[in-house]
Amino acid sequence: MHYSELKKAWDELTAPGAPFELAVQEVRGAPMKVYKNAPPNVRAVWLSTAAFADRAYLVYENERITYGEAHVLVASIANWLLANGVKRGDRVAIAMRNFPEWMLIYWACLSVGVTVVGMNAWWTAEEMSYGFKDAQPKVAFVDPERIARIAEKPDMVEGVTLVAVRAPATAGYVAWSDVIATGGAMPEAEIDPDDDACIFYTSGTTGFPKGAQLTHRGCVANLFNMVFSGQAQALATQRGTGVVPDPNAPVPIPVALLTTPLFHVTANNCGAYATTAAGGTIVLMYKWDAGEALRVIEAEKVTSMSGVPTMAREVITHPDFATRDTSSLLSLGGGGAQLPPDLVHKIDSQVKTARPNTGYGMTETCGIITAIAADFFVDRPDSAGPAMPAFEARCVDDDGNTVPLGQVGELWVRGSPVIKGYINRPEATAETITDGWLHTGDIARMDEDGFIYIVDRKKDMVLRGGENIYCAEVEANLYRHPAVAECSVFGVPDERLGEEVGVALVLRPGHSATPDALREHCASIAAKHKVPRYIWILKDPLPRNASGKFLKRELRDTLKLADAG
Template sequence: MYEELAQAWEELTSEGSQFELETVNVGGVDLLSYKNQPASLRDFWLSSLRFGSADYLVYENERLTYTQAHQQVSSVANWFISNGVKAGDRVAVAMRNYPEWMLAYWACMAIGATCVGMNAWWATPELEYAINDAKPKIIIADEERLEQLMDLRDLQEFPQVVAVRSKSLPQKAASWHELVDTDSIMPSAQIDPDSDACIFYTSGTTGRPKGARLTHRGCVANAMSLAFAHIVQSVASSRAGIPIAKPTAREVPQTSALVITPLFHVTANNCVAHSITMAGGKLVHMYKWDAGEALKLVESEQITTISGVPVMSRELIAHSDFDRTDTSSLKSLGGGGAQLQPDLVQKIESSVATARPGTGYGMTETCGIITAISADFFLDKPESAGPAMPCFEAKCFDDEGLPVSDGELGELWVKGAQVIKGYLNKPEATSETITNGWLHTGDIARIDEDGFIFIVDRKKDMVLRGGENVYCAEVESAIFEHEAVTEVTVFGVPDERLGEVVAAAVYLEDTDSINAEALRTFLQGRIAKHKIPQYLWFLQEPLPRNASGKFLKRELQEKLIIENAS
């Protein structure tokens, strides 16, 4: 099977093939890229017009075809231009996974504007920080985010507001209907492949989110990598006499995906939405994740692929309606955001009659996936994240920045067209994370003899809660704002549903000065809800430290008992 994979890999990336590689020089650094990829996301979007009357966006009782979506995107793009948006300007989107998200996104791509994805879970101060950081000319927001916008008092410059699905219209705000109500021809544009396509914010180690600058080249390369991963593993499996699809899977009229993770992350936007758009498929949006509702949509919309964080797959399979729901259209179940546990890989294979397990490992900083693995390759190596895609060089390095021997543990570094340009307004963070084109992932890994990558630990001080990165320093900073707190350390606690949840050990000199309920209330509005510690320990003595004064988190965690937490 692995010999067939190596052979198919070489054939598909060779000269004259669909995924032929080339070396491009970007900012003085040579990077691997796909020679035949579209030059920009504008070209990528325009190529989907050929899908015409096929369904594209579905939300509850609403349905848009590709033709209708292109008409609305053209109208929105022209509205942007008439309101002063030029190539390189920024347009922020702050909303749930409504269809308007994708329409606004493609309108930005069409004219060379940068789409800034605002985390819909942010507390008001976090939203305010990101607006001041990105300085968008326009912000498109749903009703919940509009309420937050109206509370902002320290904006350096207030952007033009567009209201989406709001019962009331704030003063001077435009309604989304104004943007899409006119027939327009798509405006022309020349777009540099290495210009910013979108900015997605990642949690910051210093307590402030960092705006990752994803380029057109990087985002299109990610879509190519996703297509390559499916094709190369299908070809290899077929040659090895192991069909990648189960014989029970039935053919459906259209590829379709359930959009179940936020579009302000690369999993939903770059991996799900881009790949489905490239294939002429259908994106089915949900108001929020609910396993029961998801099963209804799988049956009614004939969903073929579901890609989310591992807990979503677990909840889907465990739901009481699963066995009586027609899931025969489903061909792939899994996703990213966190490693699928080996037991879940086997559970998907055995529980879903038609679907194969699959996952991808990647980061915002790589515009999506670095690796991908599915079907029998995943069953054979359930602890692996798969091989790095062709447009990446991938190596493991020790703490001195020297490559480790094959199979040994080290920090995974990657280099290629998908690596971001850097962080917005943060040159120091950029230079710390990317050196000579090499992105330091912060993950400890090993690479086996077949080139498959195994992620074994995180170098970063971070909690991965249900696919959301929560940096411990950010939560610690927020807790330290309370005057009663003398010392605090934040860490992750394993959780069967979410993978990890946030926990904190707090030392108070005055033990009666605050309790868990009061501290959580204090944190509301300072940090997003999912960052507030689920477990709190109030200690009677200072936290243990090493000789250099750093808290001994691992030693402390081993002593703390969950049942004693508040």
């Protein structure tokens, strides 16, 4: 393999005068690796795409929007926000499915220094109410499903200006048509690199989601990390194999099928940013369906599809896979969860033109920490790849001391993509970030080439289809049922989604509850993916260790799926 060539390409691309030249700068009181040539903010990234005016930008079902049209709409939205009293540093919520308007509103906000609050579209009315109270947005753009949830708890949006997107503007709502009719050129704006670009919510170990503050600096650094990774690995592979592409061949314009929600960094910061910066086309779907994805790949000549690993597996195992034209695909992979090694090889062997790729990252790093693709991924399918140039990375023991190379420890990273913190949660911020070092909560090891291998999770969490579900949150919901005396939530292996939510519980004396009744209870206060699929109702108290903690591993290893309700 071409690991020595990768190191040479890495050093060349980050050297003084090179496109990805690095510098160390004090950021929020800690030394950080930054890209010297990075634009100062996301506004500059968006404005640079005006050069692609005639290209298709957003495709959704039968709708197509060019870059030129998008720039007119984005400027109009920005002017409407300013005319309605929204200022730099204020927050605007986007609560909707992956409609084209999502991206237009996002670029408009960030281009004038307004912070986007990406609200989880799976949230129930109760969870939405928490998000509105926590983030305090001045304006919220909402689709029909979110309008229905707001109607369940109207007090959640007290004082918020509501804009109805793809829905009639009934009483209390501004019409989307009024927003985009505002017109005007993109207004001027001053934006600091460390201003909040957006707030994305990540599930909390205390039972409430935490609003992570992604900065302009962090979002731009993540874009540079992604572009760098592609260039470094391609250059190393060319030199290692001697196969050099024809310099006169046209560079393919990327067409990306975004399959995961835009309120996550996987789709937004990784998929949308990289495609937009390259003047590519973003194809959006109403909801995930592997057969529909194959139809879209053929119709739109999609060059890359990235989602959670189960999506790639469902595409290549779908009955239509053999009859659909997937020859436009150059990369297929995923983020949000580790690709099983067998899937890496299946992608490489079954999709003739596409190479497997993945990135490991977090909301707290504005996107990827590592990336790996093509020959390197096929050679080391159990690795997440090396940490990107904007990061320092180390594995540490419980006392925060760096462990020797090859030994496991919690992965800590420091660099410009690390978030500022969590809004309204100074204690959680202090626990998660030490002197600029982000504690990922993942147990990992690093090899002599700097490749990182994620081996376990330190956090008490279920990873279901790329969604982090914190056990404490599900347990807190179950304890709100009057019949539950004690419960312990844990992950149950699942071939399609990686893990499903399982719970062992004991009922209070004199009370009764069926598994379905407990699921209905959970579904009334939390998103569907947080509702336990497997429920064991036990007669004896749950096993505990000497300090009184439930023995989750013992429960997971001894309970039989056949006995679950």
